[in-house]
Amino acid sequence: MAFEDYKAEIALLMSQIDGDPGDVHEIHMRLHTLLNTLRAEGLPVPDDLRDLEEYLDRQFSTGGGGDRGDA
Incomplete structure (x- = not known):
């Protein structure tokens, strides 16, 4: 998949987060999954998305995730 396709998929995911x-x-x-695919293909992972992934990882590893108020 081309990097532009990944950017479009990321944009769709972010709009879903914002909307509902x-x-x-x-x-x-x-x-x-998307960021791991970028890493596997040697493509750059945007810092803000990496930070979001790390934040969500921490939330779910501590049991704090699950509602919008935690994000």
Whole structure:
């Protein structure tokens, strides 16, 4: 997949977070999968998305994730 395709997928994911966060675990897993794919292909991971991934990782590892108020 081309980097532009990844950027479009990231934009879609971010708009879903802004519009209706729905299942935060699902969003976390999709973001994690997308960023791991970028890493595997040697593409750059934007700092803000890496930071978001790390934040969500911490939230879910401590049991603090799950509602929009924690994000």
